[in-house]
Amino acid sequence: MSALRNRLQSLGAGFAVIAAALGIAAIVLLVSASRAANADVHYAEPGALPVNVLRVVHQDDAAISEAYPGLITARRESDLGFESGGRIAEMAVDVGDRVEAGDRLAVLDTSTLRAQIAAADAQTNEAQAQVEIARATQQRQQILLERGHISQQRLDEVATTTIAAEARRAAAAAQANALRAQLALAEVTAPFSGVVTARMADEGAIAAPGSPVLRLVEDTALEIRIGLPVAAAAPLIVGETYAFETNAGRIEAVFRNSTGVVDVRTRTITALFDISSGPARAGEVARLQLETGIGERGFWVPTSALTEARRGLWSVQVLVEDETGNWMLEPRVVETLRVEVDRAFVRGAVSDNELIVAAGLQRVTPGQRVVPVEG
Known part of the structure; x- marks a missing residue:
């Protein structure tokens, strides 16, 4: 039994050696194949x-197209108010209303002013009566002088009285006319057609002289103000039509004029264009497309x-x-x-x-x- 056990152990050890040798041979073959593959990749000629x-x-x-942004504005925009102060009796328009030139927009309470005009007219009539009396007296004194009943000095005194009466009548009439002028100024009318964009006061408020109560914008005449570099503004032709792009679409505007003065802050010249066609609204941005040569x-x-x-x-x-x-x-x-x-x-x-x-x-x-x- 001992001899058989020794023989089996010898056979197992031999098999282990053979297996180890076979494993080492396999590893050597794999490494050689890998090196061969890498050698082929490294030395292969790359394709174009x-x-x-x-x-x-x-x-x-060559020319480039550049876009210069400008602002669409109303050509005329006015803050309207009363030249003389007073209590506002009527505001005839509201924000968004469209008005025509000459329309009544606001009115002051003129009851006191009308009473002053009536008093001034009465003073004018009284002065006129005094003038007529003075003239009649002067005519009678002239007849008496011709008949030798009075002296020339007396006639001169009467003539002076007539002149003074006429002066008082003229002063009273001028006062009445001045009050009537104030009556006309107690009403605000539209200086041009447009849209009311702001209302700063209501009926019953006391308007200070010159204080604005309404803002009127002329929406039928729009323009574009745009700052352009000197090189871009120089080729513009007065009266020529140019294209602008807005968010609402394409519009056309006629070049009216430019300031010709370079702004020290922006280094640009302000150019003015009158809009002739297209969907334009005041306050929108319009971009002018210009072709500029590179040179x-x-x-x-x-x-x-x-x-x-x-x-x-x-x-x-x-x-x-x-x-x-x-x-x-x-x-x-x-x-x-x-x-x-x-x-x-x-x-x-x-x-x-x-x-x-x-x-x-x-x-x-x-x-x-x-x-x-x-x-």
């Missing part, structure tokens, strides 16, 4: 990468074609064909002349009809082989 390209076209007269030779590229270079410059990746007919990438430095949201106007060492990478610059590097894809 397809890239989206565009063809360079230089322009000498430099260059070409347009999408912003996705630019990568930042040194010293504030930019670069594009140009496709260069080698002697074997393959395309390689070559960086070229460009200068931006105008940058918009999705494109830029640049100039640099790039010729007409050369191809540049339009997008996907994060996928490529200078010197890489590529295949151009236009469109």
Whole structure:
């Protein structure tokens, strides 16, 4: 039994050695295969990468469209009030009412004023009666002088009395006319057609002289006030029609004039346009579209074609064909002349009809082989 046990233990140990050897051989084979695979990937020749390209076209007269915001306002807007103070007897209009020129809008209580006018008229009539008596007396004194019954001095005194009476009558009439003028000023009328946009007082309130009680806006004559750079305002032609964009749609306005003076704060010139057609309302913003020339030779590229270079410059990746007919990438430095949201106007060492990478610059590097894809 002891001999048999020893023999079995010897056989088990042999099998263990054989299994270990087989496992080591398998590991060696797997490592060799993995190294071979990695060696194939590392040394394989990479293929050319397809890239989206565009063809360079230089322009000498490139123009850009710029939008300048302005405000639509009423050409006339007035705060209306009474020249003389008093108690308001009537407010004939309310906010939102449309009125025509000459319409009555508000009236003061004029009972006291009318009584003063009546008193002034009575004084005028009394002065007129005194004038008539003085004139009659002067005529009789003239007859007496011709008959030699009175002296010239007496006639002169009577004539002076007549002149004084006429002066008192003129003063009384002037006082009555002044009160009638105040009566006319006790009524507010519309100086132009428009819409009442504010009412600051009601019946029974005491209006101070010159204090506004109503605001009237001329809604039939709207204008646009807009601040423009000097270069943008210079080409505008008086009487020419220009297009504006609003939230309600497109409107047209005629250029009336400009101040010609540069505002020291905004560095702009105020231009005035009269709206001729379109859905315009006072208080809205209108944007003027103007074409402005760049004045430099260059070409347009999408912003996705630019990568930042040194010293504030930019670069594009140009496709260069080698002697074997393959395309390689070559960086070229460009200068931006105008940058918009999705494109830029640049100039640099790039010729007409050369191809540049339009997008996907994060996928490529200078010197890489590529295949151009236009469109």
